Amino acid sequence: EIVMTQSPATLSVSPGERATLSCRASQSISTNLAWYQQKPGQTPRLLIYGASTRATGFPARFSGSGSGTEFTLIISSLQSEDFAVYYCQQYKDWQWTFGQGTKVELK
């Protein structure tokens, strides 16, 4: 099983600041990486797929990058609606695994 490790577990950020979230895979997954945003009491929402393609409805301040085993999600200027938990997810050989999540909270 491919293990996904996210860091940090919690990120305290002020509105307008930049947030950098990391996700590491235990083996190479090329760009088979997606990111999801989950707000309290809500369903997860697809944010990024193919490591860097933004899903419909998300603004350009969200960007994803990486390949192989190291991936990054950047929120360039945090807005109040961006405070949430972010999960990375990999796909390989008909198995999917998620990271444990990074909580982005108000500093």
Added chain:
Amino acid sequence: QVQLVESGGGLVKPGGSLRLSCEASKFTFGDFYMSWIRQAPGKGLEWISYISSGSTMIYYADSVKGRFTISRDNAKNSLFLQLNSLRAEDTAVYYCARVMEDYDSNGHHLFFDYWGQGTLVTVSS
């Protein structure tokens, strides 16, 4: 807008069974792969099962293999998950999700583009 509505959750004793359903609408259900994903209270996400559009390919996470069975009825736009031999650690919100495919120069990507609101399964004596 794609809609996925789960039902069938509830309280069940350890060793018991439950059948979850997911009714899909606003898209051509039979054209899409589907999955079940769960989230234990206050915890992260865990993928548990996948089924292809024609039910010819089915996969499970090791944690549920041999106990859970995924199925679908394309004529009724419905996805199902039969949960048997339930354990306390199966307590979670169970989401059905549509699987989306994308291809680029790096290969074939499969991810979850729409999720239902979830149904809570509680396993407790």
